[in-house]
Amino acid sequence: MTSLLNQIATITALNLRTIPQRGWMSIATVMAVALATLVLLFFLALSNGLSKTVEGSGADDIAIVLREGSNAELNSVVSKDQLNILATGPGLRRRDGAPVVSGELLVIVDGIKRSTGTAANMPFRGISADGISLRKGVTITEGRMFAPGTNEIVVGAGLLREFAGFEFGKSIRLRGSEWTVVGVFEAPGTVFESELWADIAVTQSLFDRPNIFQTMRFALNSAADLATFREWAKADARLKGLEVLSEREFYAKQASQSSGIFMIAAWGLGLTMAVGALAGAMNAMYSSVAARASEIATLRIIGFSGVAAFVGTLIEALILSALGGLVGLILAFVFFHGRTTSTLANSSFTQLVFKFDLSPSLVASAIVFALVIGFLGGLFPGVRAARQRPLLELAG
Amino acid sequence: MNELFLVRKNLFRKPVRTVLLLVSILIAFLIYAFMTSLVTSMSDFNTKPTRLITLSKINFTETLPIAHYDKISRMEGVAVATHMNWFGGYYQDPVKGFMPVFAVDPETYFEVYKEDLPLSEEVKAAFFKERTAMLAAEPVARRWGWKVGQKVPLNSNIFTQADGSRVWDFTLVGTIPTPPGSSQTGSVLIHYDYFNETIDIGRDRIGWIPFLSTSAEANDKVIAAIDQRFANSADETRTNDEATFNKSFAAQLGNLALVLALVVGAAFIAILLIVGTTMTLAIRERTKEFGVMKTLGFSSGSILRMVLGESLLLAFLGAALGVLLAVGLLAAAGSMPGAPPLHLATPVLWQSALMAAGLGLVTGVLPALAAYRLSIVDALSRK
Known part of the structure; x- marks a missing residue:
């Protein structure tokens, strides 16, 4: 056993020491694996960043009510009567005797994407005075909150970074009336930062949607009250066709819908590139085996086993691919980790600003991905190395 | 050698x-x-240089009053105009059964999208005649096993009927053939009039106005004339040729x-x-x-x-x-x-x-x- 390990160590050392002779080919293998890993990580980091932002927006002690089957806020319609009935429900947190509630209406307005100069869908949300306290982590960092009953807008800092047209102090003409941006708010790592907020009543009247809401938010006494509230709403015939979700459930559902396309791109493109890199790695390893044919043959004659030749080749391939994975990871961290970007979230049909995010589990999948390429790339060349007939090689 | x-x-x-x-x-x-x-x-896909689209300036999800359509169809440089609404339609399951259902003005829709709708005169006539008629792209009909002549109940994820129901019954009068490159592979078409009479909110409003200009050279002039006409009204417009519109939509991703x-x-x-x-x-x-x-x-x-x-x-x-x-x-x-x-x-x-x-x-x-x-x-x- 010890001797086999010694043999493996000897052959591996021989392989690694001769890498410089095949320098360019080894570099090509490392780079091919690095680029495949980079492409995989690019889309995984997009998907992860998007999910994290959407999921990070949800709390357990906030209930969201929308039209059943509408799947997205934009399609939902809830009437004022239903809002009033819901506000009498059990488990709701009250402030000065009145429930903390916000009936909301989402309309989409155009903004200009700074990086491309093209039009993009911005969520313009009418909220009640309680709307801001119904969202965790929101702080006004510039200017002030909109005054109820006025054409005033506050804008999310994330939206402002990526899109033009809603700068602090600016006047905007929408449906024939002037709106003024009076404040900027921050809510790091949430979808809220990608929104524009205005007074619900003004939004309803100026966008010609009198008494129509799309979603309603209610503060609950505690997360445990959600079930009570939901059961109560289900039992009331006047609230038929409405769906009650916790804010966390609502955003978790949206996250899975939105990030799906990036997961498909990540694994579709990543695996396709992996096949290309694998072909390159196999090629390099076959060449490596061929280049050391006489050395391996000599070792076999003096008693080294085929297994050692096989393992030595495999280890060389694994080291090259691990190096490739590492280079890919470093490039990913340098080029896009933490960078802000935006996409059309398909659940809300509006732009969502988020950051590329490389989590530890993504780093682990990248390393495994690279090692699998190396393992497969070294497998068959390793078998060839083990099966070489020593005397024939030396005679040739 | x-x-x-x-x-x-x-x-x-x-x-x-x-x-x-x-x-x-x-x-x-x-x-x-x-x-x-x-x-x-x-x-x-299937763009045509003379086909233009007028939308709300605020965003394409905002609707326009139907009067805009009448005004635009009479404007100089406009050969024929039609209008479309997004129905938010699905069949049985809101996610798996989701499909692009459009409420259209049948006669004018068939003029503006003539090339994409290679249908026989009988099928066209059947669609024009019956208010609850529906046309579906062949792949859609095949997927759900719909037969011509059959009643198909479609749900809307946006609209509700006056009686509180969210299901509309349509009669499938034909299928739209979809040769390679067709823009209609997923479409389902229904009548605007029927849609407009039965919905609870947003009546007499239309989603967007596709139209044909008299010539591609006239496009810039027509675009400027239309958008100027509605400037400073409650429903301002933005008019683009089809390719530009598609591109700006793709850019959103x-x-x-x-x-x-x-x-x-x-x-x-x-x-x-x-x-x-x-x-x-x-x-x-x-x-x-x-x-x-x-x-x-x-x-x-x-x-x-x-x-x-x-x-x-x-x-x-x-x-x-x-x-x-x-x-x-x-x-x-x-x-x-x-x-x-x-x-x-x-x-x-x-x-x-x-x-x-x-x-x-x-x-x-x-x-x-x-x-x-x-x-x-x-x-x-x-x-």
Whole structure:
């Protein structure tokens, strides 16, 4: 056993020491694996960043009510009567005797994407005075909150970074009336930062949607009250066709819908590139085996086993691919980790600003991905190395 | 024994190596052809230079009053106009059964989208006549097993009927054939009048107004005239030609061109390295052989041509296989229900040829020059 390990160590050392002779080919293998890993990580980091932002927006002690089957806020319609009935429900947190509630209406307005100069869908949300306290982590960092009953807008800092047209102090003409941006708010790592907020009543009247809401938010006494509230709403015939979700459930559902396309791109493109890199790695390893044919043959004659030749080749391939994975990871961290970007979230049909995010589990999948390429790339060349007939090689 | 014969023989003297190189080249061209076609298809399907679209200036999800349609159809430079509404339709399941259902004005819709609707006069007449009639693209009808003449209940994820019901019954009067490249692969068409009378909110409002201009040269003038006419009203408009509208919609997903360039760039750098280093090795292995050939009277020029020919042949073979595979995958992806029409973007063909030529030259030029310069004495004495 010890001797086999010694043999493996000897052959591996021989392989690694001769890498410089095949320098360019080894570099090509490392780079091919690095680029495949980079492409995989690019889309995984997009998907992860998007999910994290959407999921990070949800709390357990906030209930969201929308039209059943509408799947997205934009399609939902809830009437004022239903809002009033819901506000009498059990488990709701009250402030000065009145429930903390916000009936909301989402309309989409155009903004200009700074990086491309093209039009993009911005969520313009009418909220009640309680709307801001119904969202965790929101702080006004510039200017002030909109005054109820006025054409005033506050804008999310994330939206402002990526899109033009809603700068602090600016006047905007929408449906024939002037709106003024009076404040900027921050809510790091949430979808809220990608929104524009205005007074619900003004939004309803100026966008010609009198008494129509799309979603309603209610503060609950505690997360445990959600079930009570939901059961109560289900039992009331006047609230038929409405769906009650916790804010966390609502955003978790949206996250899975939105990030799906990036997961498909990540694994579709990543695996396709992996096949290309694998072909390159196999090629390099076959060449490596061929280049050391006489050395391996000599070792076999003096008693080294085929297994050692096989393992030595495999280890060389694994080291090259691990190096490739590492280079890919470093490039990913340098080029896009933490960078802000935006996409059309398909659940809300509006732009969502988020950051590329490389989590530890993504780093682990990248390393495994690279090692699998190396393992497969070294497998068959390793078998060839083990099966070489020593005397024939030396005679040739 | 001509040069081409030798090139072919040389290329496949180490079949495993050649196949592996072909696979990596194929992958790069597959990614390039597939991704480029995908991005192009998003903005390129069945556009017509004279077809324009008027939408709300606020955003295309905002509606316009129906009066806008009447005004626009009477404007100078407008040949024929129609209007469409998004129904938010689904069949049985809100997610799996989701489909693009449009409430249209039947007669004018068939004029504006004439080329995309190769239907018989009988089917057209049946659709025009019956208010609850519905047309569905063939793939949609096939997927759900709908037969012509059948009643189909469709739900809306937006609208509710006055009686509180969210289900509308339509009669399928025909299917829309969808030849390759058709823009109607997922569409379901219903009557605007029926839709408008039964919905609870947003009555007498329309989603957008597609129309044909009298000529493409008149487009700019018509666009300016329409948008000026509604400027400073509650419902301002934005008018674009179809291609511009599709492009700006695709741009919402992100900077697709940049992502495309990055991914394709990564794939090509990888194969450039792999093929380049392998070709160098393959030619170096044959040094002695070149010495023998030169001794036999092969000119340096003909050896240069043979080496370059080999790398070019390799690149073109790989590119052709990659593009072929892309065509197959596009057809497969495009035939999935709800998928947009997908086909190989024509520029991909000549661009791939150009890129293959570039790849072949770049990877072959150094080994070829080395072989060209080789002196017989050096070649034969090298171990």
